[in-house]
Amino acid sequence: MILNDYPWLSLPYQQLASGIIHKRAHHALLINYVQGSGEDEFVSKLASRLLCQNSQQLEPCLKCHSCQLFLSHHHPDYYVITNEQGKRSIGIDQIRNISSKVYEKSQQGGNKVLWIKHAALMTEAAANALLKTLEEPPQNTYFILSDDHNSHLLPTIHSRCFSYFLSVPKLEQSIEWLKKQYSQQYSDNELASALLLSENAPLKAATLLMPEKWQQRKEFCNHLLEVVPQNNYWQLAKIFDNEDFSERIIWFCALLSDALKAKQKVGRFIVNRDQVPLVRLLATNSNEKLSELYNLWLQARNQLLTITGLNKELIICNVLAQSELVD
Structure with missing residues (x-):
């Protein structure tokens, strides 16, 4: 709940918490974020401030009974769905179960807060049920809906909420933050690559930079250095398993995109700044081949994410075989 460790969240928190102080907080707040930007800590801090019954400042007092209940994860007027x-x-x-509770009297005599995480996962029926509550909200009750910025909520839900985008910090600020976490372990190019592969979300980049995960990416890139000249993508089969394939697709598509940028003489925009030799190697292929490979791998990822019951091993084998046939 302490945001000092995430300095880029200070200003967004001040902007929203000031509305709480001045009794102008909207009863329904929709927060969109880039995953890995500290979104859970941010929402938790806002919820804590809404439930605090003592503070007149931006920060919750952390001393009143309500704050103590929140810190112990046992606040009876705080619901996470x-x-x-x-x-x-x-x-x-x-949604029905929680909607019935919000019309009951607050157990602590203060506000009630409902946080719906990954709100876009609500079925249409669930969203419509919530809509009825948002249209006639009970007093002293606040709804916080949060989800990734690429997610889609019903327009009717959007129209009942105050929307706020939790922006990620600038690349330079994120690099400085990561340096404090990893000291001299990584170069600036490696830190920048991790951030750019993570939509500049610092916490997501930090996960990618964990030694085991970062080593996996290095090994994948080293395999590509061998595979690409021979056009022998089957060699990659030995390093894939069903669980990590989707992530490898993201890495490969980013490299293909970088190769296209290099061919267009806009190399300063490349993402994989620590893999310039590999990007140059991929750039020896034609624009058409790079684009076709990109679309082929991206299609495989979409299948893995959207179609249930698929034979993942078959998809992996198919995309590797198809890659060798691309001219």
Whole structure:
């Protein structure tokens, strides 16, 4: 809940918390974010401030009974709703159950806060059920909906909320933050590459920079240095498994995109700044081949993410075989 570790969140928090102080906080707040930018910590801090019954400042007091309950994760007027384990959606029953509670009197005599994480996972029926509550919100009740900036909510839900985009920090600020986390472990080019592969979201980049994960990426790139000249993509099969294939696709598509940028003489915009030799090697292929490979691999990723019950191993084999046939 302490945002001092994430300095880029200070200004956004001040902007929204000032509305709480001046009694101007919207009853329904929709926060869009880039995953890995500290979104959970940010929402948790806002919820804490809404529930605090003592502070007149931007920060929650952390001393009143309500704050103590929140810190112990047992606040009876704070509800967090997300998809249940093993399910891909937030169902109507979850929303109905919580909607009935919000019309009850606050147990601590203050505000009630409902946080719907990954709000776009609500089924249409669940979203419509929530809509009824948003249209006639009970007093002293605040809804926080949050989701990735690429997600899609029903327009009717959007229209009932105050929308706020939690922006990521500038690349230079993120690099400085990562340097503090990893000291001299990585070069500036490696830090920049991790950030650019992570949409400049610092926490997501930090996960990618964990030694085991970063080593996997290095090994993948080294394999490509061998595979590309021979056009023998089957060699990659030995380093793939069903769980990590989607991530490798992102890495490869970013490299293909960088190769296209290099061919257009806009190399300063490349993402994989620590893999310039590999980017140059890929750039020896034609624009047509690079584009076709990019589309082929991206299609495989979309299949993995959107179609249930697919044989993942078959998809992997197919995309590797098809890659060798691209002229």
